[in-house]
Amino acid sequence: MPVETVDRLGQELDAEARRVRADVDSFFAKLLAPPGDTREKLFEAMRHAAIGGGKRLRPLLTIAASRLFAIDRNRALRVGCAIEAIHVYSLIHDDLPCMDDADLRRGKATVHTAFGEAEAVLAGDSLHALAFEILADPETNSDPWVRCELVLELARAAGPSGMAGGQMMDIAGEGAELDLAAITRLQQLKTGALIEYAVEAASIMAKLPPEARRPYRGYARNIGLAFQIADDLIDHSGDATAAGKPTGRDASAGKATFVSLLGEERARQQAGFLVTQAIEHLSGHASEADLLRAIAHFAIERDH
Amino acid sequence: MPVETVDRLGQELDAEARRVRADVDSFFAKLLAPPGDTREKLFEAMRHAAIGGGKRLRPLLTIAASRLFAIDRNRALRVGCAIEAIHVYSLIHDDLPCMDDADLRRGKATVHTAFGEAEAVLAGDSLHALAFEILADPETNSDPWVRCELVLELARAAGPSGMAGGQMMDIAGEGAELDLAAITRLQQLKTGALIEYAVEAASIMAKLPPEARRPYRGYARNIGLAFQIADDLIDHSGDATAAGKPTGRDASAGKATFVSLLGEERARQQAGFLVTQAIEHLSGHASEADLLRAIAHFAIERDH
Numbered sequence: 001m002p003v004e005t006v007d008r009l010g011q012e013l014d015a016e017a018r019r020v021r022a023d024v025d026s027f028f029a030k031l032l033a034p035p036g037d038t039r040e041k042l043f044e045a046m047r048h049a050a051i052g053g054g055k056r057l058r059p060l061l062t063i064a065a066s067r068l069f070a071i072d073r074n075r076a077l078r079v080g081c082a083i084e085a086i087h088v089y090s091l092i093h094d095d096l097p098c099m100d101d102a103d104l105r106r107g108k109a110t111v112h113t114a115f116g117e118a119e120a121v122l123a124g125d126s127l128h129a130l131a132f133e134i135l136a137d138p139e140t141n142s143d144p145w146v147r148c149e150l151v152l153e154l155a156r157a158a159g160p161s162g163m164a165g166g167q168m169m170d171i172a173g174e175g176a177e178l179d180l181a182a183i184t185r186l187q188q189l190k191t192g193a194l195i196e197y198a199v200e201a202a203s204i205m206a207k208l209p210p211e212a213r214r215p216y217r218g219y220a221r222n223i224g225l226a227f228q229i230a231d232d233l234i235d236h237s238g239d240a241t242a243a244g245k246p247t248g249r250d251a252s253a254g255k256a257t258f259v260s261l262l263g264e265e266r267a268r269q270q271a272g273f274l275v276t277q278a279i280e281h282l283s284g285h286a287s288e289a290d291l292l293r294a295i296a297h298f299a300i301e302r303d304h
Numbered sequence: 305m306p307v308e309t310v311d312r313l314g315q316e317l318d319a320e321a322r323r324v325r326a327d328v329d330s331f332f333a334k335l336l337a338p339p340g341d342t343r344e345k346l347f348e349a350m351r352h353a354a355i356g357g358g359k360r361l362r363p364l365l366t367i368a369a370s371r372l373f374a375i376d377r378n379r380a381l382r383v384g385c386a387i388e389a390i391h392v393y394s395l396i397h398d399d400l401p402c403m404d405d406a407d408l409r410r411g412k413a414t415v416h417t418a419f420g421e422a423e424a425v426l427a428g429d430s431l432h433a434l435a436f437e438i439l440a441d442p443e444t445n446s447d448p449w450v451r452c453e454l455v456l457e458l459a460r461a462a463g464p465s466g467m468a469g470g471q472m473m474d475i476a477g478e479g480a481e482l483d484l485a486a487i488t489r490l491q492q493l494k495t496g497a498l499i500e501y502a503v504e505a506a507s508i509m510a511k512l513p514p515e516a517r518r519p520y521r522g523y524a525r526n527i528g529l530a531f532q533i534a535d536d537l538i539d540h541s542g543d544a545t546a547a548g549k550p551t552g553r554d555a556s557a558g559k560a561t562f563v564s565l566l567g568e569e570r571a572r573q574q575a576g577f578l579v580t581q582a583i584e585h586l587s588g589h590a591s592e593a594d595l596l597r598a599i600a601h602f603a604i605e606r607d608h
């Protein structure tokens with residue numbers, strides 16, 4: 001790509017990413033408004049976790065992918081927010097003392113640190129349920145078939161065959177010598193499944209049958225892996241302030257990562273290769289796929 | 305009702321309840337079969353919690369209510385199992401050290417005691433997602449509108465406006481002097497919402513619009529409260545072996561309950577009144593509602 005194109009796409013991506021962050025914050029502020037009773041602390045805990053932080057990669061992916069099919073941006077945003085609700089719930093639970101025991105997340109106190117452990121469990125559980133409530137609501141899509149497919153695939157991506165299963169693999173792998181195949185499979189479940197869903201969701205809204213959704217899942221699978229390698233590189237050599245969380249944790253936990261297995265140089269090369277592959281999956285699309293191309297391109301060019 | 309009718313209904317209810325327990329166990333044994341990889345412990349923890357215990361009141365209610373509309377029993381069973389998955393996940397999370405810190409549940413070790421705390425969080429999260437996967441699956445119902453309504457109402461019943469919200473009210477109420485109105489509202493969210501849904505689900509499968517589902521919700525609201533009063537009475541004066549869990553916990557925790565507020569005698573009267581009200585909601589139905597009548601009748605005639 002010519003340098004001017006890269007610059008232009010970078011600016012377009014920045015603008016859309018900023019807009020998505022603001023829109024997701026507004027959505028959650030409305031959804032999680034104070035209930036006016038003794039559930040207040042639960043809603044406060046959810047707002048703390050769901051508003052004002054994070055890259056919002058998943059909603060950004062859904063909105064970028066929805067351009068391929070000229071899907072209404074507000075409808076794509078609702079689906080993106082459902083995915084983000086799942087992502088945020090998983091962060092709250094992953095941070096619990098019995099899991100990663102983390103004090104800091106997105107540069108703020110974790111939910112259990114700020115609100116208590118029981119409240120953190122319940123805030124996660126509540127966001128989990130809300131994700132499905134958002135998707136099944138007719139406001140998200142007028143076609144019940146679309147809503148059902150959105151629910152079905154999100155449940156698969158979040159549950160024991162997806163994110164929660166990957167988290168179990170991660171726990172089971174502690175202290176074990178995982179090889180590249182095991183790490184890749186773990187990542188594909190733990191973070192990959194939800195990222196794949198974020199892109200596939202747009203093709204579901206376009207009413208594509210499962211076989212026709214494959215290129216979009218392929219794009220997402222590649223950038224999901226590339227993102228994970230970039231995260232490992234940041235943890236390996238990054239700056240805690242820019243990352244908004246402590247770095248160097250994988251190495252001190254003796255955890256195998258793409259970087260520990262491949263070395264820094266080969267890990268960077270592999271991430272670059274995955275981005276190229278991701279972009280190839282979009283070859284059937286013209287400029288409407290530019291935002292997805294830009295996300296792939298900049299996925300690995302970041303420090304947080 | 306004549307004594308013979310009560311006896312006959314009691315026998316019919318026993319037989320159907322036994323059948324439902326066996327069917328729910330089979331369903332979960334199939335759903336949670338060993339995955340053959342490092343997620344084994346997660347699936348084992350889910351099987352431990354989901355198979356071989358509990359009254360299965362919620363699936364029984366869905367199946368009993370489905371008789372009103374001549375709904376296929378297998379389809380009703382799938383919906384009942386989705387509800388039971390939510391119920392079981394909530395028990396796993398409620399038992400965690402940061403919540404009730406319980407060692408015993410349904411006469412067995414709790415999940416975190418037997419498998420570890422992180423595994424218990426993940427087993428709960430996994431069952432939560434599986435509930436929605438079951439409902440959105442075309443095998444549950446061929447009509448996407450029905451599946452969507454089932455998902456939407458279950459998400460509402462399980463989330464911050466239902467079960468999870470009620471659990472927060474329970475935590476927030478610890479040490480406070482709750483009155484009857486506050487306890488009723490807490491119970492309606494914490495356990496009532498899911499019991500209401502269990503009955504409403506059958507009317508959704510019958511494609512009734514929300515207004516027409518009201519009597520069935522009314523029946524369920526009344527027996528949900530009656531069940532809670534019966535539970536409080538068991539905790540107040542019951543036998544730990546029959547209950548399968550420690551009793552006397554509410555009093556020792558200084559928790560206000562229907563029994564502590566009303567006294568044992570008036571609590572029993574109130575439960576009886578609720579059962580009468582519940583049965584009145586079924587006045588539009590003939591013998592196809594007998595099983596629901598029997599459940600209401602025997603709800604308060606139990607020691608566990």
